Amino acid sequence: MIATFTALAEPNRLRIVEFLQRGAQPVGAISERLHLRQPQVSKHLQVLKGAGLVDVRPVAQQRLYELQPAPFHDLQLWLEPYRQLWAARFDALDAVIAELKQQERKETRHGRKKK
Amino acid sequence: MIATFTALAEPNRLRIVEFLQRGAQPVGAISERLHLRQPQVSKHLQVLKGAGLVDVRPVAQQRLYELQPAPFHDLQLWLEPYRQLWAARFDALDAVIAELKQQERKETRHGRKKK
DNA sequence: TCACTATATTCCTTGCCAAGAATATTCACA
DNA sequence: TGTGAATATTCTTGGCAAGGAATATAGTGA
Structure with a gap:
C-alpha cells in the first residue's frame, strides 16, 4: 500500500x-505526449514497475508498458472501510431530512405558527 | 490527488x-498507541490537515483529530476508470472458462482421448 | 496569576529522490 | 557486422521532508 x-x-x-489508461504504450510515446525526457520516463517506469503498477512487454526494440x-x-479494498465515512454522513443527512419532514407534517397539521 | x-x-x-478509523482521537492517544513522539504526531497531523484528510476540533486543552x-x-472516484482493468481481466477469464467448457463438451461427446 | 497539562513550533541534521547530462545496452535491418 | 533507433543506466547535484531535541503556546483549575 x-x-x-x-x-x-x-x-x-x-x-x-x-496516460496508460489508453492501453499499453512504448516509452517514446509517453515521453513525447507528456513532454518528459526519455531517461526520466524510463526511470519513473522502473519505479512504477517496482510497485507492481505496470508491467513490460518487449516488442522489437520497443518496450510496451501496461x-x-x-x-x-x-x-479499492483498502478504501472500503473508509466508505462509511461519507455513507455515515449521508445517513446523518437523511436523518435530518426525515426530521424536517416530520416537523413539517406536525406544523401543517396544527396550522403553521411563526417560523 | x-x-x-x-x-x-x-x-x-x-x-x-x-488508527483514526476508530473515530476522533486526541494527539496524545495517537502518540501513545502508535509509539510515536508527540511532536512528530503533531507535525504529521498538520500535513494530513493540509491535505484535507483530517480536521481538528478543540476540546479543553486537547485537540481531537478526525x-x-x-x-x-x-x-474512490479517481479509481473508477481503473476498475475496468480487473473487470476486463475477469471477462477474459470468463471467456477462457467458457472455452474450456466448450472443449470439455466436445471431448465428452467424442469419447475422451489421451489427456 | 501560577502551575500543570496538552499540543504546536522551531532549529538542526541527515537521508532520499528527481532532474540533467552523458553513456551504455538492446534490437532490427542493410 | 555495422549502423541507427529505442530504451536503460550511471553519476552528480539540489532540494525537500522526516526525525530529534528543545522550546513556545494554549487552555484549565487553584
Missing part, C-alpha cells in the same frame, strides 16, 4: 499512470 | 489515518 501511494505521489508518475490491475484492486 | 497520495505515502501518517470524507471519496 505504501509502495502504491509512494509511486503515485510523484506528479509525473501519476501523469504516466493516467497497467496492472492488482494494485488498483488492492487500493 | 497528489496531495492525498503524498500524505498517505508516509508510513507513520498512513498508520495514523488507519478523518474527513472528501479525499477518500475523491480517491
Whole structure:
C-alpha cells in the first residue's frame, strides 16, 4: 500500500499512470505526449514497475508498458472501510431530512405558527 | 490527488489515518498507541490537515483529530476508470472458462482421448 | 496569576529522490 | 557486422521532508 501511494505521489508518475489508461504504450510515446525526457520516463517506469503498477512487454526494440490491475484492486479494498465515512454522513443527512419532514407534517397539521 | 497520495505515502501518517478509523482521537492517544513522539504526531497531523484528510476540533486543552470524507471519496472516484482493468481481466477469464467448457463438451461427446 | 497539562513550533541534521547530462545496452535491418 | 533507433543506466547535484531535541503556546483549575 505504501509502495502504491509512494509511486503515485510523484506528479509525473501519476501523469504516466493516467496516460496508460489508453492501453499499453512504448516509452517514446509517453515521453513525447507528456513532454518528459526519455531517461526520466524510463526511470519513473522502473519505479512504477517496482510497485507492481505496470508491467513490460518487449516488442522489437520497443518496450510496451501496461497497467496492472492488482494494485488498483488492492487500493479499492483498502478504501472500503473508509466508505462509511461519507455513507455515515449521508445517513446523518437523511436523518435530518426525515426530521424536517416530520416537523413539517406536525406544523401543517396544527396550522403553521411563526417560523 | 497528489496531495492525498503524498500524505498517505508516509508510513507513520498512513498508520495514523488507519488508527483514526476508530473515530476522533486526541494527539496524545495517537502518540501513545502508535509509539510515536508527540511532536512528530503533531507535525504529521498538520500535513494530513493540509491535505484535507483530517480536521481538528478543540476540546479543553486537547485537540481531537478526525478523518474527513472528501479525499477518500475523491480517491474512490479517481479509481473508477481503473476498475475496468480487473473487470476486463475477469471477462477474459470468463471467456477462457467458457472455452474450456466448450472443449470439455466436445471431448465428452467424442469419447475422451489421451489427456 | 501560577502551575500543570496538552499540543504546536522551531532549529538542526541527515537521508532520499528527481532532474540533467552523458553513456551504455538492446534490437532490427542493410 | 555495422549502423541507427529505442530504451536503460550511471553519476552528480539540489532540494525537500522526516526525525530529534528543545522550546513556545494554549487552555484549565487553584
